[in-house]
Amino acid sequence: xxxxxxxxxxxxxxxxxxxxxxxxxxxxxxxxxxxxxxxxxxxxxxxxxxxxxxxxxxxxxxxxxxxxxxxxxxxxxxxxxxxxxxxxxxxxxxxxxxxxxxxxxxxxxxxxxxxxxxxxxxxxxxxxxxxxxxxxxxxxxxxxxxxxxxxxxxxxxxxxxxxxxxxxxxxxxxxxxxxxxxxxxxxxxxxxxxxxxxxxxxxxxxxxxxxxxxxxxxxxxxxxxxxxxxxxxxxxxxxxxxxxxxxxxxxxxxxxxxxxxxxxxxxxxxxxxxxxxxxxxxxxxxxxxxxxxxxxxxxxxxxxxxxxxxxxxxxxxxxxxxxxxxxxxxxxxxxxxxxxxxxxxxxxxxxxxxxxxxxxxxxxxxxxxxxxxxxxxxx
Numbered sequence: 366x367x368x369x370x371x372x373x374x375x376x377x378x379x380x381x382x383x384x385x386x387x388x389x390x391x392x393x394x395x396x397x398x399x400x401x402x403x404x405x406x407x408x409x410x411x412x413x414x415x416x417x418x419x420x421x422x423x424x425x426x427x428x429x430x431x432x433x434x435x436x437x438x439x440x441x442x443x444x445x446x447x448x449x450x451x452x453x454x455x456x457x458x459x460x461x462x463x464x465x466x467x468x469x470x471x472x473x474x475x476x477x478x479x480x481x482x483x484x485x486x487x488x489x490x491x492x493x494x495x496x497x498x499x500x501x502x503x504x505x506x507x508x509x510x511x512x513x514x515x516x517x518x519x520x521x522x523x524x525x526x527x528x529x530x531x532x533x534x535x536x537x538x539x540x541x542x543x544x545x546x547x548x549x550x551x552x553x554x555x556x557x558x559x560x561x562x563x564x565x566x567x568x569x570x571x572x573x574x575x576x577x578x579x580x581x582x583x584x585x586x587x588x589x590x591x592x593x594x595x596x597x598x599x600x601x602x603x604x605x606x607x608x609x610x611x612x613x614x615x616x617x618x619x620x621x622x623x624x625x626x627x628x629x630x631x632x633x634x635x636x637x638x639x640x641x642x643x644x645x646x647x648x649x650x651x652x653x654x655x656x657x658x659x660x661x662x663x664x665x666x667x668x669x670x671x672x673x674x675x676x677x678x679x680x681x682x683x684x685x686x687x688x689x690x691x692x693x694x695x696x697x698x699x700x701x702x703x704x705x706x707x708x709x710x711x712x713x714x715x716x717x718x719x720x721x722x723x724x725x726x727x728x729x730x731x732x733x734x735x736x737x738x739x740x741x742x743x744x
Contacts, residue, residue, distance in 0.1 A: 368461040368529065370440035370447075371429060373422040374399060376597060378444035385440075385458025391425040392417030408432065418560070421567030422526050423546075430539035438465050440529035448473075448529065449591035456588065461529055468586040470530035472574055473523045475587055482572055483517040489630070490568055497552040498569050501545050502576075509541075512580035522572050527590065542573055561629050596637035598629065603642055606650070607671040615657055619650040641720070642675065648718050649674045652711050663706030681707060682715055688737035689730040699738060712738060 371389040372380060377399050380386055390398065393405040394414040406428040407414035417424045426441055433439075440461060442448065447455040448471060456464075464471055478485050486495050499517065503510040516522075530538065546566055555563055578585050595603070602625055609618035626633055626647070633643040649665065653674070656666035664677050684698040684707075699707070712734060721728045 368438035368440055368458045368465065369435060370442055370458065370461065370529065371404070371425065372442055372444055373425045374444035375417075376444070379593065381447065381455045383455070383457050385461065389425045389428070391422055404428075404433075416566075419555075419563055419566050421564045423567055423570060426526065426539065427543060430536065430543070436532045438462065438529060438531050439535040440471070442527050443525060445593050445596065446525055446527060446590050447593070448527070448588040451589060453589070453591045455591060464586050464588075465529065465531060469583040470528060470534060470574075470578070471586045471588055472578070473525055473527045473588060473590050475521045475575075476524060478520045478522060481518050481520060482522050485522070486568070490562060490565065491558075494549075494553050494565055494569060497549050498545060500552075501549045505544065505548060506541065509576060509580040513576045515579065516572055516576050521575065523575055524571050525590070526567065526570055526574075528574055538574070538577055541577065542570060545573075546570065559628055561631055592635075592639040595639070595642065596632060599632045599638045599643060602632055603646065603671065606646055610669045610671055610674075613669055615650060615654050619654050622647060622650060644718075645675050645678055645720070646671065648714055649678050652714050655710065656706075661706060661708070661710075663708065663711065664702075665711065666706070678715075681711060682720055685712060685715055685729055685734050686721070686727075688734045689727075691733060691737075703738070709735075709738060 368385055370386045372378070372386055373391045374388055375390070375392050378388075380388060380400075388400045388403040390396075390400070390403050390405045392414060394407040394417075398405070405414075406412055406417070406424045409428070409432040411431040413420060413424050413427050420427070422441065422443065429439060429441075438461065440448075448461070449455050450460075461471065483492060483495065486492055495517070499510075499513055502513050528538075546569070549569075553565060555565065558565070574585075577583070594600075602622070606618045606622055609615075609621065622643070626643070631637055633647075635641070638644070649671075653665045655661075656663050660666075665674065668674055668677065680698070681702060684702055688699055716729055716731050716734065719729050
């Protein structure tokens with residue numbers, strides 16, 4: 366059975382070089398094609414393209430459910446996120462076919478969190494919306510209610526509405542999911558929601574595949590996901606910061622970034638910013654603004670190119686990580702950085718925002734680092 370993977374996109378992108386991948390322009394209503402001959406979610410009488418600001422990629426999934434006639438396996442991914450193997454190579458249509466010969470469906474790999482899924486959702490969104498979904502399921506699909514509660518109270522989650530499954534199962538899942546959403550809509554009050562929070566229906570459905578799988582006893586393959594680059598909005602934020610720094614307006618860049626991250630926290634998520642450039646930039650602006658205000662003669666105060674500053678931050682982290690492990694190379698590198706203006710303030714900022722996980726290393730040992738810097742400064 367062949368597989369078609371529909372790439373949900375709202376702007377031009379680099380498509381995988383495999384005929385199984387097909388572009389589906391989401392939120393297409395009233396807009397020009399993003400790719401010659403691409404599929405659009407505003408074709409056919411039964412579509413919800415104009416609801417894309419609230420449903421995100423679901424408008425494309427709805428279009429497939431209601432309008433696409435193909436009976437092959439149906440996959441849904443994003444223009445930057447794809448199922449991949451351990452080497453981060455995008456899975457071919459042939460490989461997806463093979464997996465679906467063995468499994469009922471394919472999902473993103475489970476992410477295990479420190480708190481329950483419901484509490485995690487509550488930190489980022491209005492949990493009353495999620496509870497309303499639970500009430501709808503209890504009323505319309507009581508056989509799924511226990512699975513819903515288990516998933517909400519558990520610490521496992523999928524993300525992104527990424528999946529691949531045979532057409533009959535796809536239709537069953539869509540019928541179930543969209544019935545739940547449409548029945549829940551009257552209970553969702555978006556008063557005061559910004560543009561990010563208004564994408565509520567996309568957020569509400571990210572973990573519904575897990576509920577569906579558990580209630581049905583399905584066997585699913587959890588695939589690694591590769592992000593092919595920063596989210597467009599993330600790149601735009603980085604570019605804006607870079608331009609302000611080149612104009613020597615550090616305080617403005619710092620306040621702008623703080624406001625953006627408050628209003629659009631998703632631009633800094635790992636799936637939007639796989640290299641953690643925004644998180645590093647936030648720390649860099651904090652250091653740079655402080656050093657400029659105090660008149661410190663340091664690299665952070667003198668340099669205004671964002672790429673160079675990010676590279677320098679990573680070099681500072683590397684020096685601290687070596688000191689943390691009592692490695693002599695760390696002392697040599699740290700001495701050079703200290704001669705260039707690196708000080709305890711900068712070290713403490715890095716320590717308080719320990720980026721070890723982002724760089725795939727062990728956590729830093731503050732006591733070893735402070736002792737190491739002190740010893741170097743006394744020489």
